[in-house]
Amino acid sequence: AHLDRIAAVDGSVNAFLHVDRETTLAQARGVDERRAAGEELGPLAGVPIAHKDVFTTVDMPTTAGSKILEGWRPPYDATVTARLRQAGLVILGKTNMDEFAMGSSTENSAYLTSRNPWDLERVPGGSSGGSSAAVAAYEAPLSTGTDTGGSIRQPASVTGIVGMKPTYGGSSRYGVIAFASSLDTPGPFARNVLDAALLHEAFSGHDVMDSTSVEEAVPPVVEAARRGDVNGLRVGVVKEFAGDGYQAGVSARFNEAVELLESLGAKVVEVSCPHFSYALPAYYLIAPSECSSNLARFDAMRYGLRVGDDGSRSAEEVMALTRAEGFGPEVKRRIMLGTYALSSGYYDAYYGKAQQVRTLIKRDFEAAFEQVDVLVSPTTPTTAFPIGERADDPIAMYLADLCTIPANLTGNAAISVPCGLSDGLPVGLQIMAPVLGDDRVYRVGAAVER
Ligand code: GLN
Numbered sequence: 546a547h548l549d550r551i552a553a554v555d556g557s558v559n560a561f562l563h564v565d566r567e568t569t570l571a572q573a574r575g576v577d578e579r580r581a582a583g584e585e586l587g588p589l590a591g592v593p594i595a596h597k598d599v600f601t602t603v604d605m606p607t608t609a610g611s612k613i614l615e616g617w618r619p620p621y622d623a624t625v626t627a628r629l630r631q632a633g634l635v636i637l638g639k640t641n642m643d644e645f646a647m648g649s650s651t652e653n654s655a656y657l658t659s660r661n662p663w664d665l666e667r668v669p670g671g672s673s674g675g676s677s678a679a680v681a682a683y684e685a686p687l688s689t690g691t692d693t694g695g696s697i698r699q700p701a702s703v704t705g706i707v708g709m710k711p712t713y714g715g716s717s718r719y720g721v722i723a724f725a726s727s728l729d730t731p732g733p734f735a736r737n738v739l740d741a742a743l744l745h746e747a748f749s750g751h752d753v754m755d756s757t758s759v760e761e762a763v764p765p766v767v768e769a770a771r772r773g774d775v776n777g778l779r780v781g782v783v784k785e786f787a788g789d790g791y792q793a794g795v796s797a798r799f800n801e802a803v804e805l806l807e808s809l810g811a812k813v814v815e816v817s818c819p820h821f822s823y824a825l826p827a828y829y830l831i832a833p834s835e836c837s838s839n840l841a842r843f844d845a846m847r848y849g850l851r852v853g854d855d856g857s858r859s860a861e862e863v864m865a866l867t868r869a870e871g872f873g874p875e876v877k878r879r880i881m882l883g884t885y886a887l888s889s890g891y892y893d894a895y896y897g898k899a900q901q902v903r904t905l906i907k908r909d910f911e912a913a914f915e916q917v918d919v920l921v922s923p924t925t926p927t928t929a930f931p932i933g934e935r936a937d938d939p940i941a942m943y944l945a946d947l948c949t950i951p952a953n954l955t956g957n958a959a960i961s962v963p964c965g966l967s968d969g970l971p972v973g974l975q976i977m978a979p980v981l982g983d984d985r986v987y988r989v990g991a992a993v994e995r
Contacts (some may be wrong), residue, residue, distance in 0.1 A: 595676060827954065
């Protein structure tokens, strides 16, 4: 049924980069056989899922939205892919994304611009916009994404679904094509909080293949989502994430969500996190720095594209030609920014300073969580913007992640849940919790989701 739905609507939604009916049906039959053989399968066995094209998959290509990986067939599954396969989920296909997860709209994909099912002339957010569009358009009940600066929560917010960024290290990066390794975090998309928690639980937990994977047990997210009460819970409203730049309808829905929390028995207080305003500029030094290092591996020798290798050119010339043709403009911009920020003489002034800001933001979170159990804000300052509106204005595009980035810089857990509509477009409520407090965001999210 989902493959049929994809065939019917994806021509206009553009959520998928790769769909392979035969492979999907073969996987589904495999699950039936395992069940018939008496194997105990998890609660999501047989449920179809769409994977962001940043997770490696042995039976489907993986491009990370880039021409430089066009046609690449990974020789191994990402841990997230492998664990979900083991749990009996069936892969529908690979979803569109901004190239190497750099962007907030999927307009930086080398292949397609995905569309928001609520209004096809608007973006579905990004970078995991194919995954959010697929779930919002009922092409898939579940999907995966990665959140480096907001790329799960922002697309979830603007497409009216649930998207969760686990605690950094709570979900494995093994087999996730790297963007910024100290920030990249795989997480779930679903149409309600409980489904997201079930998916979260199915792929999370310690992984020896990821050196930054945490050893602690997965927080009890499913139990928390089922519980869904906030009585007596202390909720902090982040003072800095309001005012100018926030659409009136976004602020109105956010305020209503806060009132709802209060009516359900939560104690709401205003909390100041004075350094959150510096998160965005710090992120745009740290993320490009890490990207410039990670993307050095695309050297025309080991993966995918190789341009101009006709015997007349040096390896260095082939690398330069390949990178010039294989990377899009935003990726090049980030590599240049990052290389500059890391270069000797500038390192202390830029990268070093940004890392200091990161510590200050961590202290803001720690101080806040001495007073409250969770922090809330709008997920993103505006509803889905029209395709093309910010495509030529990187700064306007970067502002979509104003509220989501602090939790990335510090590794905290954060979710976006739908909290109503503004002019017919979805608005998201962001709920942030301490590191390894993932269960709290599901608990609060389940209480207020609309
Ligand atoms: N939009 C942000 C960026 O372009 C975040 C991306 C992400 O979380 N992958 O870097």
